[in-house]
Amino acid sequence: MPTLMRRGAVATAVALVTALAAACAPGSSNDKPESKAPAAVSTDVAKAGNVTLTVWDQEVQGGLKEQIEKLNAQFQAKYPNVKINRVSRSFSDLQKTLRLALSGSNPPDVVEANQGYASMAQFVKAGMLLPMDSYDQVYGWKKRYPKGLLDLNSVTPDGKLIGSGNLYGVSLNGEIVGLYYNKEKLAKLGVQPPKTWAEFEQALATAKGKNEVPIAFGNLEKLPAMQLYGILQDGLTDKEAVRKLVFGSGGSWTDAPNVQAAQKLADWAKKGYFTKDSNSIKWDDTPVNFAKGQGVFMFGGTWWAPDLNDRMKEKVGFILPPAAQAGAPAATMGGESLPWSITAKSKHADVAAAYINFITSPAAMDVAVETGSLPVLAAPSKQPEAALMKEVSAAWAELSKNDGTTPYIDYTSPTFTDGFGGPLQELVAGKKSAEQVMKAAQDDYSAFQKKK
Amino acid sequence: MTTVARRKTPKSGTGSAGPGAVRRPGRAEVTRSPGEPRRLGWLYVLPALLVYGGFLLWPLVRGAQFSLYDWDGLGTAEWAGLSNYTGIWTDPALRGAFGHLLILVVFYAVLPCCIAFVLVAVMSRTKIRGLVFFRTVLFLPQVVAMVAVAVAWQWVYSADGPVNTVLGWLHDLGLPDWRRGWLGDFTFALPAVGLVGTWVGIGLALVLFLAGVQKIPRELYEAARIDGAGPVREFFAVTLPGLRRELAVALTLTTIMAIRNFDLIYMATAGGPGNSTKVPAYEVYNRTFNTGEVGLGCAIGITLAVLAFAATAGIGRLVEGKGA
Numbered sequence: 185m186p187t188l189m190r191r192g193a194v195a196t197a198v199a200l201v202t203a204l205a206a207a208c209a210p211g212s213s214n215d216k217p218e219s220k221a222p223a224a225v226s227t228d229v230a231k232a233g234n235v236t237l238t239v240w241d242q243e244v245q246g247g248l249k250e251q252i253e254k255l256n257a258q259f260q261a262k263y264p265n266v267k268i269n270r271v272s273r274s275f276s277d278l279q280k281t282l283r284l285a286l287s288g289s290n291p292p293d294v295v296e297a298n299q300g301y302a303s304m305a306q307f308v309k310a311g312m313l314l315p316m317d318s319y320d321q322v323y324g325w326k327k328r329y330p331k332g333l334l335d336l337n338s339v340t341p342d343g344k345l346i347g348s349g350n351l352y353g354v355s356l357n358g359e360i361v362g363l364y365y366n367k368e369k370l371a372k373l374g375v376q377p378p379k380t381w382a383e384f385e386q387a388l389a390t391a392k393g394k395n396e397v398p399i400a401f402g403n404l405e406k407l408p409a410m411q412l413y414g415i416l417q418d419g420l421t422d423k424e425a426v427r428k429l430v431f432g433s434g435g436s437w438t439d440a441p442n443v444q445a446a447q448k449l450a451d452w453a454k455k456g457y458f459t460k461d462s463n464s465i466k467w468d469d470t471p472v473n474f475a476k477g478q479g480v481f482m483f484g485g486t487w488w489a490p491d492l493n494d495r496m497k498e499k500v501g502f503i504l505p506p507a508a509q510a511g512a513p514a515a516t517m518g519g520e521s522l523p524w525s526i527t528a529k530s531k532h533a534d535v536a537a538a539y540i541n542f543i544t545s546p547a548a549m550d551v552a553v554e555t556g557s558l559p560v561l562a563a564p565s566k567q568p569e570a571a572l573m574k575e576v577s578a579a580w581a582e583l584s585k586n587d588g589t590t591p592y593i594d595y596t597s598p599t600f601t602d603g604f605g606g607p608l609q610e611l612v613a614g615k616k617s618a619e620q621v622m623k624a625a626q627d628d629y630s631a632f633q634k635k636k
Numbered sequence: 637m638t639t640v641a642r643r644k645t646p647k648s649g650t651g652s653a654g655p656g657a658v659r660r661p662g663r664a665e666v667t668r669s670p671g672e673p674r675r676l677g678w679l680y681v682l683p684a685l686l687v688y689g690g691f692l693l694w695p696l697v698r699g700a701q702f703s704l705y706d707w708d709g710l711g712t713a714e715w716a717g718l719s720n721y722t723g724i725w726t727d728p729a730l731r732g733a734f735g736h737l738l739i740l741v742v743f744y745a746v747l748p749c750c751i752a753f754v755l756v757a758v759m760s761r762t763k764i765r766g767l768v769f770f771r772t773v774l775f776l777p778q779v780v781a782m783v784a785v786a787v788a789w790q791w792v793y794s795a796d797g798p799v800n801t802v803l804g805w806l807h808d809l810g811l812p813d814w815r816r817g818w819l820g821d822f823t824f825a826l827p828a829v830g831l832v833g834t835w836v837g838i839g840l841a842l843v844l845f846l847a848g849v850q851k852i853p854r855e856l857y858e859a860a861r862i863d864g865a866g867p868v869r870e871f872f873a874v875t876l877p878g879l880r881r882e883l884a885v886a887l888t889l890t891t892i893m894a895i896r897n898f899d900l901i902y903m904a905t906a907g908g909p910g911n912s913t914k915v916p917a918y919e920v921y922n923r924t925f926n927t928g929e930v931g932l933g934c935a936i937g938i939t940l941a942v943l944a945f946a947a948t949a950g951i952g953r954l955v956e957g958k959g960a
Contacts, residue, residue: 210702210930279926280925284709287709302928306708307710310708310710311711403820404820404906404908405908406908460795461817461820461821462820463817463820464817464818464820464821464909465795465817598928599927601926602911602922602927606911609909609910610909613822
């Protein structure tokens with residue numbers, strides 16, 4: 185019996201070692217995808233034969249979902265030979281599954297890959313996304329989109345610098361983080377929508393004095409505090425400095441204005457301007473609570489607007505975040521929704537490009553307005569009907585006019601949500617000083633810059 | 637004796653199946669000593685072995701291999717030697733996670749066993765009406781999926797959940813205001829999660845101990861009482877020694893539950909606020925899927941596996957005594 189056991193063990197060990205040797209190092213190297221010459225691109229989808237296009241998106245919420253469903257139906261009606269296999273997941277679920285899906289041998293054809301060093305830059309570095317420059321020469325996206333927006337979706341092939349290199353995706357909707365306010369409560373407090381920080385802080389103090397929650401804020405996920413920090417930072421710093429900092433081409437998180445922004449956040453937390461125990465409240469619950477009347481103001485993205493419009497009707501308003509000084513040009517975080525990209529291993533890249541062109545066409549911008557979204561480019565013939573959507577659209581237009589968007593802060597590094605968002609939770613809880621938090625951010629940032 | 641008996645039983649069984657079966661000359665039976673496994677046995681275990689090897693051994697080996705590389709899960713991996721393992725000890729967030737694990741072991745393993753002992757000591761002395769009912773209720777958390785447990789407790793601990801409601805009443809009675817968002821509080825989030833683990837663990841320990849107590853001879857209790865032992869003395873002299881094996885099993889199971897505690901943390905706090913409820917099992921997932929440090933994630937996983945083995949062996953030795 186012992187001999188048999190030993191023989192079995194030896195055989196198993198030999199098998200394992202052989203298998204390991206065959207499997208070699210994880211993630212065998214991918215070649216960078218070749219881009220086609222523009223002349224070789226086929227734009228005639230009808231001639232492509234029967235094609236099933238697998239598309240992974242994150243548009244699961246009300247109006248956004250309707251928008252994509254409508255566009256997909258229109259595309260399939262126009263080209264009956266194409267069947268769209270749509271897989272939609274929530275933003276955070278998509279982030280997690282996309283890595284695995286892209287590294288497989290049979291990835292989806294079209295994916296929404298988030299901008300930034302945590303996602304798109306990594307995918308590009310690993311050669312998983314197709315450069316779309318030759319398709320751009322055919323479809324002319326660069327003529328339609330402002331440069332700032334296309335830069336967000338551009339990366340150098342080595343994944344080291346966002347904002348230059350090749351184009352890897354095109355976005356559908358615009359989005360910014362602004363200030364929602366409860367009109368009823370504001371009227372009751374006798375306060376006007378604030379235009380400057382001074383007015384805003386006055387309003388916050390008044391609300392606090394009347395036992396209202398001044399700012400509805402839920403920060404369980406760490407990202408909300410990063411967005412709030414970003415808004416304050418935009419008020420104190422030049423927008424160009426923020427862009428450089430996030431994309432890793434200059435500046436430091438410990439620079440004086442950046443520390444001041446954290447200090448402002450800490451002050452507001454200390455004065456009790458946020459929902460109590462905000463670190464234990466889910467982000468998604470924030471607009472729900474706000475709609476119920478918990479909160480006079482709420483910082484939030486335009487992606488919440490269709491839902492808030494349904495819940496609050498005439499009671500809710502939207503403005504750009506107040507400027508630090510009177511007359512200063514408005515700036516806030518935002519830009520565009522997740523870009524639609526083509527995977528390097530897609531067998532139907534030409535059809536995929538035609539699909540992306542279709543859903544970002546001027547006619548598609550009308551569909552966006554119809555379904556209550558904010559189209560990234562002005563819709564040619566439709567105007568929003570709801571009052572809130574009109575305000576959102578006006579804010580977006582004003583910001584686009586003076587190029588006032590800054591990138592989201594979590595683009596900075598793959599670990600920034602933990603590296604900066606975690607310390608920000610401690611700042612909100614009053615456990616760390618502004619200096620300590622910004623030092624933690626800088627540590628994470630410089631570690632990533634060194635590795636990059 | 638017993639081997640002979642065992643060999644005879646199947647023979648008599650096949651005998652009734654057909655006359656040919658009895659006379660079939662088994663060559664192996666001639667050369668083999670009784671009870672020795674035959675090579676044919678491998679065929680029987682082959683299906684299970686394939687599943688076990690494919691879904692457990694192979695991933696384990698690959699995991700160990702990945703842990704030696706610096707890999708983002710997408711591109712090419714670079715050989716990193718043991719730097720991922722040293723990274724576990726130099727990264728303060730990960731060191732903290734292992735510290736939290738130690739605290740959680742107290743909540744998940746030590747506390748439930750202590751509480752279950754008290755309950756068993758009480759139950760073994762007095763006859764409780766509706767024992768089956770209480771046993772079922774206490775065991776129930778073991779049956780419910782951990783994800784459901786996490787969601788339920790998230791509500792219990794929420795700003796206007798039952799815990800804060802009760803504390804609000806106490807506040808009305810003149811006590812200080814202890815209400816807070818428990819799972820978002822830097823000081824209390826970890827103990828709050830730990831108590832959920834205690835709640836889950838008590839049932840398991842109690843059912844094991846109750847089964848064990850029944851096999852302790854009544855005479856021992858009678859003897860102890862005749863010798864004048866009180867309830868405490870009786871517990872330490874009779875019940876505890878009689879429950880050694882059950883204690884070892886309960887401690888091992890609950891400790892392993894603490895070590896691989898992922899679902900509860902993931903659902904209830906996602907490691908927050910800050911890093912205050914991060915545990916290694918959560919970091920395996922976080923580093924692998926969120927931050928793209930697959931090598932480091934695997935290194936933490938392997939470390940946890942080693943810890944689990946060590947804990948199992950250690951508890952067995954400690955509680956049951958050497959060689960038992």
